[in-house]
Amino acid sequence: MMTEKKEKTRELIIDISYTLFAKNGFNKITMKDICDATNMSRGGLYSHFSSTREIFEVILEKLNQKDEMNFYEEMKKSIPAIEIMNRALALMENEMKHPEDSLSLAMYEYSGSVDSNLMQHFNKIGEKKWTALIKYGVERGEFCNVNADELVNVILYAYQGVRMWSRIIPMTPDVFKSITNHIKNQLIKEKISNGIKN
Structure with a gap:
């Protein structure tokens, strides 16, 4: 079961990534961009998501559920x-x-x-x-x-x-x-x- 802190961090990554994707599209955004925008280390980010594709697919699923x-x-x-x-x-x-x-x-x-x-x-x-x-x-x-x-x-x-x-x-x-x-x-x-x- 995911801890509350880990869940909040995931939500932060998703929210900030949404803004980046909306502004710049999908192809231009890298994991480094998301690290910079969230002030996370690469290891910290990769402990939650393995790629920009995975983050984007989670965003799409959440939009569909919402x-x-x-x-x-x-x-x-x-x-x-x-x-x-x-x-x-x-x-x-x-x-x-x-x-x-x-x-x-x-x-x-x-x-x-x-x-x-x-x-x-x-x-x-x-x-x-x-x-x-x-x-x-x-x-x-x-x-x-x-x-x-x-x-x-x-x-x-x-x-x-x-x-x-x-x-x-x-x-x-x-x-x-x-x-x-x-x-x-x-x-x-x-x-x-x-x-x-x-």
Whole structure:
């Protein structure tokens, strides 16, 4: 069983490494960079993690477990689909506004530099989750009867594309709003004259 001190040290390494990966991508970060940023010796760091790949994979797993868009739990509670969607899209919009916190570039580099199906695994989780929400909303009569596969592609890849490109070119909040509004327009039956039903 891991001691409390060791667990805290691991969490510190993970938190600081997240910032380094978000800022610089995956390929540029070395174990020495993480040693410098955490003020740890190489031996100290290697007693917790064997490589930057291992640290990055732990970060991805933690993000997946922490997922703030837990549609399944909300659907079990019969929360309206529109309410779940609005909350999820607001969270996505907020994340798109903060490219400095994005791991998109690091994930892209990671997937191209290692032989791993981890990214495909996470993508499948996102596809299943959004497909389930759309079908739930259609069954409840809250959403239009859209092609779920097509719309899920738009949701996932427009979001990731903006997260990546906002690291390269400046984007205004209007860009982020246009994406979430497009998704809402595809799903929500009832429109109001000045925008989208909330």
